[in-house]
Amino acid sequence: EPEVTQTPSHQVTQMGQEVILRCVPISNHLYFYWYRQILGQKVEFLVSFYNNEISEKSEIFDDQFSVERPDGSNFTLKIRSTKLEDSAMYFCASRGNGAGWRNEQFFGPGTRLTVL
Amino acid sequence: LAKTTQPISMDSYEGQEVNITCSHNNIATNDYITWYQQFPSQGPRFIIQGYKTKVTNEVASLFIPADRKSSTLSLPRVSLSDTAVYYCLVTGSNNLFFGTGTRLTVIP
Numbered sequence: 374e375p376e377v378t379q380t381p382s383h384q385v386t387q388m389g390q391e392v393i394l395r396c397v398p399i400s401n402h403l404y405f406y407w408y409r410q411i412l413g414q415k416v417e418f419l420v421s422f423y424n425n426e427i428s429e430k431s432e433i434f435d436d437q438f439s440v441e442r443p444d445g446s447n448f449t450l451k452i453r454s455t456k457l458e459d460s461a462m463y464f465c466a467s468r469g470n471g472a473g474w475r476n477e478q479f480f481g482p483g484t485r486l487t488v489l
Numbered sequence: 490l491a492k493t494t495q496p497i498s499m500d501s502y503e504g505q506e507v508n509i510t511c512s513h514n515n516i517a518t519n520d521y522i523t524w525y526q527q528f529p530s531q532g533p534r535f536i537i538q539g540y541k542t543k544v545t546n547e548v549a550s551l552f553i554p555a556d557r558k559s560s561t562l563s564l565p566r567v568s569l570s571d572t573a574v575y576y577c578l579v580t581g582s583n584n585l586f587f588g589t590g591t592r593l594t595v596i597p
């Protein structure tokens with residue numbers, strides 16, 4: 374069964390450093406998403422991406438964040454200057470091009486980001 | 490965005506049927522109801538989705554009354570491996586906005 378993969382599984386960084394979280398969505402999917410989950414809290418939407426551009430972003434997704442699809446397979450989330458409060462699990466998700474209102478998203482296993 | 494309300498936690502014994510109800514009084518005409526499951530340290534996983542009446546798949550059933558102001562996820566004969574957080578989402582877009590979910594604990 375196809376799945377979304379994410380690397381690394383755990384990233385430790387110093388405050389102020391840049392990090393890039395990588396995702397490989399399911400190969401024939403066209404819609405891509407990033408979510409985050411702070412430990413013990415709910416899953417929060419960050420950004421959606423389609424046709425090589427951002428479709429929608431949340432208030433969390435400020436100028437420190439950016440996304441890119443550098444090639445035909447990878448989808449990355451960059452945090453330019455990490456803050457302590459960026460420590461969270463980051464999930465990538467992808468969705469196919471199903472018609473109508475079906476919106477099953479397939480989530481990756483997550484990258485745990487720890488900012489020291 | 491329609492607000493959802495569901496119990497914070499539930500316990501059930503193995504082999505029992507579990508019903509988790511979600512209230513969404515402000516659901517809009519374009520909204521559909523989706524349930525996700527999340528195990529610890531894993532990403533959410535789609536369970537089932539519906540618009541009205543009843544939907545059933547190999548994992549669960551979803552009951553939606555005519556007014557669509559609530560929905561009930563039914564898990565038949567739960568096992569220990571069904572221990573997880575279950576999220577009810579109501580959305581008319583393809584972006585998912587999760588609430589705090591219901592933590593289901595299955596007891597042997």
